[in-house]
Amino acid sequence: MPRILLAECKQEISSFNPIIGDYDNFTINRGPELLAYHQDKETELGGALHVFATDPEIETVPIYGARAPSAGPLAQKDFDRIAAELLDAIKPHVEGADAVFFAMHGAMGCTEELDPEGYLLQELRKLTGAQIPIVITQDLHGILTARMLEHTNGLAIYHTYPHVDFADTGRRAAELLLKVLNGAEPVVARVRVPALVRGDELITASGVYGESIRYAQALEQQPGILAAGMMIGNPFTDVPELCSQAVVVADGDEDVARSEALQMAADFWSRREKMQPALIDIEDAVARASDYDGPVIFTDAADAPSSGATGDSNALVAALRDGGYRGKVLAPLVDAPAVYMAHDAGLGATIPVVLGGSLDSRFPPLDLEVEVVQLGDGEYPSESWGTPEHAGHTAVLQCDNLTIVCVSRSVRFIDRSVFIAHDLDAKDYDLIVVKSPHCQWQFFDEWADANLNIDAPGSTSANLPTLGHSACQRPMYPLDPDVAFEPHAEIFA
Numbered sequence: 298m299p300r301i302l303l304a305e306c307k308q309e310i311s312s313f314n315p316i317i318g319d320y321d322n323f324t325i326n327r328g329p330e331l332l333a334y335h336q337d338k339e340t341e342l343g344g345a346l347h348v349f350a351t352d353p354e355i356e357t358v359p360i361y362g363a364r365a366p367s368a369g370p371l372a373q374k375d376f377d378r379i380a381a382e383l384l385d386a387i388k389p390h391v392e393g394a395d396a397v398f399f400a401m402h403g404a405m406g407c408t409e410e411l412d413p414e415g416y417l418l419q420e421l422r423k424l425t426g427a428q429i430p431i432v433i434t435q436d437l438h439g440i441l442t443a444r445m446l447e448h449t450n451g452l453a454i455y456h457t458y459p460h461v462d463f464a465d466t467g468r469r470a471a472e473l474l475l476k477v478l479n480g481a482e483p484v485v486a487r488v489r490v491p492a493l494v495r496g497d498e499l500i501t502a503s504g505v506y507g508e509s510i511r512y513a514q515a516l517e518q519q520p521g522i523l524a525a526g527m528m529i530g531n532p533f534t535d536v537p538e539l540c541s542q543a544v545v546v547a548d549g550d551e552d553v554a555r556s557e558a559l560q561m562a563a564d565f566w567s568r569r570e571k572m573q574p575a576l577i578d579i580e581d582a583v584a585r586a587s588d589y590d591g592p593v594i595f596t597d598a599a600d601a602p603s604s605g606a607t608g609d610s611n612a613l614v615a616a617l618r619d620g621g622y623r624g625k626v627l628a629p630l631v632d633a634p635a636v637y638m639a640h641d642a643g644l645g646a647t648i649p650v651v652l653g654g655s656l657d658s659r660f661p662p663l664d665l666e667v668e669v670v671q672l673g674d675g676e677y678p679s680e681s682w683g684t685p686e687h688a689g690h691t692a693v694l695q696c697d698n699l700t701i702v703c704v705s706r707s708v709r710f711i712d713r714s715v716f717i718a719h720d721l722d723a724k725d726y727d728l729i730v731v732k733s734p735h736c737q738w739q740f741f742d743e744w745a746d747a748n749l750n751i752d753a754p755g756s757t758s759a760n761l762p763t764l765g766h767s768a769c770q771r772p773m774y775p776l777d778p779d780v781a782f783e784p785h786a787e788i789f790a
Contacts, residue, residue, distance in 0.1 A: 299355050299478055302390055303331060305342060305362035305400040306383060306417060309438065311533035311605025312406060313756035313764050314369030316656050320378055322365040324687075327386065331359035339682045341400040341434040344467025348475070358394070361386040366707055367605040369756075373409040380413070384420055391424050396474055397431045399449075400467065403439015404531035411536040411768065415444030422448040432474040434466050438531040441487065442538045446789040450474075451483040451546050454526025456510050458501045459711070459735050463682070473523050473546070483523055483546050485789040486554035488562035490541040491782060492774045493532040495598075495759040496574035497750070500735055505568045509543075512561055521548050527561055532764075533605050533757050539769035541565060555786040566782050569774055574598075574759040576752035579612065583620035586728055591746035593727070598734035599755025603709040606732070606757040607631060611653025611663045613730050613753060614699060618663075624727030626699045629715050631656065633705035639669045639692035650694065652701065659754055667694035667701070675704055677718035679711075681737065686714055693719050700726070709733070712740045734759065 305326075310318065326334050335342035342362075349355045361383045387397075399421070405413045421431065430450040435441060437455040453470035456462055477483060498504035509527035516525040524546040530539050543561035547554035577585075586593055595617075600610035608631030617626055635650045642648045646669045654660035675688030689706030702715055710732040716723050723729050724744060731741060731748075734757075742748055752760055762776050774780040 299395045300393055301349060301355060301357050301474070302387060302394050302397045303342060303357055303359045304383060304387065304397065305331065305364060306379065306414065307364040307400060307402040308371065309367040309402050309404040309436070309531055309534070309605055310370050310406040311367070311756045312370060312535035312768070313533060314605050314607055315658070316369045316607055317408060318365065318368040318371040318375070320375040322368055323363045323379065324365065326362040328359055331362040334362070338684060339464045341463050341467035341470065344464030345398055345471035348468050348471035358390055360390060366709060367603055368707065369605065371405065371407045371413070373407050376407045376410060376413055380417055380420065383417065384424065387421065388424055391429070394425070394429055396429060396478055397421065397425060398471065398474055399431060399433045401433050401435060401439070403435040403441055404534040406534050406536055412442045412444055415442045418445055418448040430474060430477045432470050432477065434470045435528065436460070437526060437528050439528060440530050440534055440536055440539050441528055441542060441544065443787070446485055446487065450477055451485070451523060453524050454528060454544065456501065456514055456526065458499055458506070459737050461737065469517070469524065476523060481523060482549040483790070484549060484551045484554050486545050486551070486558040486786045488543045488558045488784050488786050490543065490562050490566055491770065491772065491780050492541050492566065492569040493761055493776070494529050494541065494569065494572035495532065495734065495761065496572060498572045499529065505571050508568070509561060509565050512564065516545060516557055521550055521553060522546070523548055525557070527565055531604070532761050535766045535768045537768055537770065540773070551788055551790065555788065558786050559784050562784050573775060574750060576760060577749050578752055579616045580620065582749045582751050583616050583622055585749070586617070586622055587624065589746040592724065592729060592744065594741050594745045594748040595728060595730045596734065596748055596750045597730055597732045597753050597755070598750065599753040599758035601710070601733045601757050602631065602707045603711050603733050604757035606755050607656040608707050608710070608732060609653055609656045610660050610753065610755050612660060613751060614653070614701065615663050617728070618699070622728070623698055625725070626728045626730070627716065627721065627723055627726040628699070628730035629702045629704070629710050629732055631707050632703045633689065635694065636690050636692045636703045636705040639694060639703070640672055640690055642669055644669055644672055657756065665696045667696045670695045671719050673719060675706065677714060679709070680714045680717060680740065681712045688715065691719070693721070711736055
């Protein structure tokens with residue numbers, strides 16, 4: 298009976314977020330708790346569990362899970378605590394284990410350790426030895442490192458952006474792991490591409506990046522190919538191996554893995570200029586906002602908590618107010634002090650608040666007099682997957698034409714969840730601020746007249762040359778004007 302250990306450690310960070318993350322940001326699941334959380338959910342482990350459940354001979358042993366919303370770099374001492382807990386939890390179960398399934402993101406980062414996932418896999422391999430296969434999952438925004446590849450036997454990578462294939466990625470990783478247990482011999486080829494990309498062309502269903510993804514998916518259907526993917530990294534996780542990379546996992550055939558990875562990388566490089574954002578100046582966007590008959594979206598990707606930003610930017614709200622925009626505005630904001638003031642004052646109170654910039658000092662505070670129209674506990678399901686969101690105490694504040702939904706804890710604003718939780722229908726507003734680079738089509742773009750991608754300040758700005766990268770390899774497109782690409786495949790077996 299194959300005995301498979303299950304583990305998870307997931308977080309994406311922005312190195313440019315000034316707030317250091319800590320242990321309390323993480324949800325920790327131990328043993329059966331991990332199984333209970335992921336069973337029948339649209340997650341990587343949920344997809345893997347479905348595969349393993351089809352064979353009664355397979356025994357799954359849930360060990361430890363740690364996952365957190367995107368944030369700034371994780372304090373080293375807090376990562377050390379998570380690493381110790383995870384490894385201590387696995388150690389008693391290694392004897393008698395046949396494999397390890399490990400769900401990861403790929404874009405973690407600490408104040409000292411810049412490759413925490415590689416560290417975890419390195420230390421895990423010391424426990425398991427070379428004979429026990431380890432298979433991981435990766436976000437296509439992950440930064441797959443040499444150390445991660447040296448200590449794993451294979452991986453599956455997301456194929457969709459916006460991400461809707463968590464469970465499918467887990468399924469593919471689980472099937473790969475079973476193939477390894479049945480004798481497959483994975484050979485991984487990766488080709489690092491010195492390019493960082495953002496913008497609408499990354500939407501896999503419609504953009505040119507989707508051509509790379511479909512190439513990888515076609516490879517996965519070929520005999521002898523175990524997995525493939527085109528990873529674009531997270532340009533906000535400024536670490537030495539940050540880049541885009543083509544990855545192909547073949548069954549024992551180094552030449553096939555190498556040639557296909559080189560081809561995928563070359564195709565991606567040829568499209569790099571198309572995969573850059575079309576950004577609109579804030580003042581120009583405000584001036585154009587009244588030109589539309591229906592709702593208009595202001596995308597504030599520079600302050601996207603799902604990408605690692607603080608979520609407390611008031612830049613667009615301030616610009617709309619200063620620019621005299623009179624339409625009804627709906628905007629989310631991470632601002633714990635304002636929420637606590639609202640709860641102290643009570644429902645229906647009118648109070649002066651200082652909104653925005655409570656975490657990131659680049660945003661000058663905005664003085665407003667607001668009415669407290671709703672208060673909440675911040676517990677609600679995500680619209681995207683039904684998984685729980687924990688936003689802390691919340692408050693809906695009204696100031697003239699501005700409706701601002703404030704949360705005290707950073708959460709993903711990748712859909713309408715935070716609005717729905719407060720019985721607010723985004724379609725009832727003339728302008729909606731969305732703090733996410735892209736959302737699923739039906740949430741906003743399907744019914745809005747326009748979606749303007751604003752060139753705003755923030756730690757996840759798509760205007761990449763303005764961020765100040767210092768750790769990643771250089772030259773790197775588009776951070777540098779002249780970048781040559783000489784493709785080389787690295788082989789891991």
